[in-house]
Amino acid sequence: MSADSNDNGVVTIASAHGAAASADTLEALIRARGLILFARIDFSGDAARAGLAMPPSQLLVFGNPQAGTPLMQAVPTAALDLPLKVLAWEDADGRAWLSYNATEYVRARHGLDDELMKPVSGVPALVEAAAR
Numbered sequence: 001m002s003a004d005s006n007d008n009g010v011v012t013i014a015s016a017h018g019a020a021a022s023a024d025t026l027e028a029l030i031r032a033r034g035l036i037l038f039a040r041i042d043f044s045g046d047a048a049r050a051g052l053a054m055p056p057s058q059l060l061v062f063g064n065p066q067a068g069t070p071l072m073q074a075v076p077t078a079a080l081d082l083p084l085k086v087l088a089w090e091d092a093d094g095r096a097w098l099s100y101n102a103t104e105y106v107r108a109r110h111g112l113d114d115e116l117m118k119p120v121s122g123v124p125a126l127v128e129a130a131a132r
Contacts, residue, residue: 009105011124015088015096015131019044019056022096023088026130030062033126037062038083056096057089067119075110084123086130098127 015022023040030037043057063083071078087099100123107117 009102009109010099011102011127012097012099013127013131015098017096017131018094019058019088019090019096022098022130023058023060026060026086026088026098026126029126029129030060033122035062035064036083055090055092055094057087059085059087061085064119071110071112071116071120074116075112078106078110078112081106081109082120084120086123086127088130098131100124100127 017025027037027040037060039059039061041059041061043059044054047054061083062085068078068082068084071082081101085100088096089099090096103117103121103123106112106120107114
């Protein structure tokens with residue numbers, strides 16, 4: 001895995017912490033920046049409750065309506081990729097990763113203007129900070 005975005009627009013970077021600790025750090029950073037944490041989904045916990053096993057995996061869904069709403073007003077289908085999401089997960093070897101949609105991919109996918117994308121372009125820095 002690397003920080004490069006593949007053709008599917010997903011960027012994945014290694015984390016120095018486990019998935020849960022990475023998600024905790026990311027949540028703290030989200031809140032410290034005044035963003036709204038809309039949801040934190042514990043996929044592995046839900047799987048365990050259903051009698052299934054999977055490595056740790058949590059999805060954080062967050063954003064700021066002042067940043068996201070103009071994108072959805074301009075192109076309603078942008079709501080398919082908003083609010084922003086970051087997945088904290090571990091592979092079968094126990095290595096932790098953080099994955100998110102590349103800003104450029106979202107921009108191109110929905111034909112959004114560069115200016116409109118500026119308010120949501122801080123995701124890479126946020127994820128990098130959580131991964132350290």
